Amino acid sequence: MSTVKLVEYDEAGAEVKAVYDDIRRVRKTDFINNFWKALANHPDLLERVWSTGKEVMAPGEIDAVTKEMIYIAVSVANACEYCVHSHTASAFAKGMSDGQYGELLAVIALAQQNNGLASGMQVPVDQVFLKEESQEQGE
Amino acid sequence: MSTVKLVEYDEAGAEVKAVYDDIRRVRKTDFINNFWKALANHPDLLERVWSTGKEVMAPGEIDAVTKEMIYIAVSVANACEYCVHSHTASAFAKGMSDGQYGELLAVIALAQQNNGLASGMQVPVDQVFLKEESQEQGE
């Protein structure tokens, strides 16, 4: 149960309805998930979060499934139950295979493990990584 | 400065030398970065972490650059300075473009933002996500 009322389409004001309509148009479904219904209590926030998300998650130099996997990785590390569920569903809906999902979990698990080891031993960053990165940038 | 001595090749025992040799062989470079030199204080741990990492980060159904981007995403959420630097260098070395890097940062930023909103409002998971996931699994 959320800290706020979930706003249904019929009880929403014009600004919220416009966002809901755009969500339905972009996603080609009538379904509005709870994240947006909760945000709808604050129409400005709803509008900004939706428009940013629409732009960021669209395929670009990184494809849509990969973007979902990156999103899941962050959400797992932050222990965000809602986000893990909604974006795992999204990733499968956009074509993530079972094999890719297994590899995603394995990479997340490896990074979590090694984050603990590097942080535990406070390993100093190698100079060469810093230099290589600068060279990448043409310095 | 790390909590442990960094073990150089010449002062390492046989078990550590064998791992260092394999790192050099797989990566086609003489360079051993500090993460392994720190782990080398605990040879069993070094061996297990290296062999797991080698297996998990190899290209499979997910390609090598994408795996690095997922790894970076976890490391950013966990605020692991060493891991962010070393795997950003790795991702560029394996072919991540500047455009992909910008999109990676944008997806991480979006997920961080939305993790905060979903957790802040304690949004309940939609039943349809749970059902869809089960259907994905053939139930």
Add this chain to the structure above:
Amino acid sequence: MSTVKLVEYDEAGAEVKAVYDDIRRVRKTDFINNFWKALANHPDLLERVWSTGKEVMAPGEIDAVTKEMIYIAVSVANACEYCVHSHTASAFAKGMSDGQYGELLAVIALAQQNNGLASGMQVPVDQVFLKEESQEQGE
């Protein structure tokens, strides 16, 4: 379901009853929430946590509603479900408006986003921030 039994008033020992009585006195309600009933399994811990909280959350140079909002911000970043729910209820009870709540969520979301960006790019701290802070302290 918690890892410990929730201790009700009637089954509590004298030390726990004294804390429960003080909670009721300070909060002007008979209601004892689950956090204290769980802590009551360890009376010393209960006593210390309650007395510290009573002191820290009392209005001072920062008012009581603002303190609740700061508390919520930390709890969201740490993904503490119980803490988010209990302190959001507290903040509303102490007078947080719907408008303030929307702005609180927006600031949390912005900080989460920018934490990801600053950590992702490992942005070095500007010297002027460090200098300005010292000047604040009269050095």
Add this chain to the structure above:
Amino acid sequence: MSTVKLVEYDEAGAEVKAVYDDIRRVRKTDFINNFWKALANHPDLLERVWSTGKEVMAPGEIDAVTKEMIYIAVSVANACEYCVHSHTASAFAKGMSDGQYGELLAVIALAQQNNGLASGMQVPVDQVFLKEESQEQGE
């Protein structure tokens, strides 16, 4: 040292220069801090992050100093070194007193402690918190 080149005004393109100019105008100072210089490698991201931040951090129903304190709270929980430094400097610059800073630290410390206890014992959320919140929303 960051993973990207810091973009100075003189070497920036028109889109970045426009954001830098707006930062200078809004903040009434020529100084551009490193966060923006790092983001400038990705002009779209720079523009969006700046315009969102400008809107969110402006005084509203919550005043500017309180917004900075909420921002700091999130950044501390996420261990974001850059963000803690830059927003602590901002908060002092906008008028946070030494006394308020001490109370801010005390509330953050209390929330961190209690997040650990509630998560450690997996305390179930009280029904009354959920009900009270709904009543707040007029249900």
Add this chain to the structure above:
Amino acid sequence: MSTVKLVEYDEAGAEVKAVYDDIRRVRKTDFINNFWKALANHPDLLERVWSTGKEVMAPGEIDAVTKEMIYIAVSVANACEYCVHSHTASAFAKGMSDGQYGELLAVIALAQQNNGLASGMQVPVDQVFLKEESQEQGE
């Protein structure tokens, strides 16, 4: 409800059955908990995670109960509900006393609090800690 189907013994393939058999043999019980049933969707991952865990959690220079307490501490800081529950049950099953559990919670709470304070004030590491650590290593 998990993002994956939980794999029961009777529907498992040979590789998964072999791991389940080993879990039963090592733990001297027929019970297989959900963590393994979820991992069984990815047999290679299941095998590696189980064999690593079996090795790491076995008593060594640190006894089995202490290892469970360290595991709980990490899981609390990461807000992993499943891990907190399963390893608190494990720790009690392996002999953790109620008194030890209370002290474990108190140390976790203290560390959480002080992590917030040290991160909040960005306290610089004392040179002597760095030197002492090196001396520990015989330099």
Add this chain to the structure above:
Amino acid sequence: MSTVKLVEYDEAGAEVKAVYDDIRRVRKTDFINNFWKALANHPDLLERVWSTGKEVMAPGEIDAVTKEMIYIAVSVANACEYCVHSHTASAFAKGMSDGQYGELLAVIALAQQNNGLASGMQVPVDQVFLKEESQEQGE
């Protein structure tokens, strides 16, 4: 560099000097580490944090070295650089062996890995863990 001035003994007020004297007495050394010098800007906070820490970290049903290891585990998961360094130094000073340190790192790494997997797959808590815990408590 910290966000606050580090308060040296000679410039401290009576309340701070009393805490510094107690730290020296309890630890049998003249050395005061930076954490306390930073906290000394807020004498009430300094006094409470020191007295709580002194009580919690003293040997009880859990010995002093184990308490340090639990503290390190939390600090690693929270990526608190200062805390990892200061408590790793403490643990070695109180007698942690190199072998114990290696096992501590291995358990932290395992927990980090499995936290990621359990959170990634959102594994539901087994009923038996909940029941066993209640039975532990004599219900």
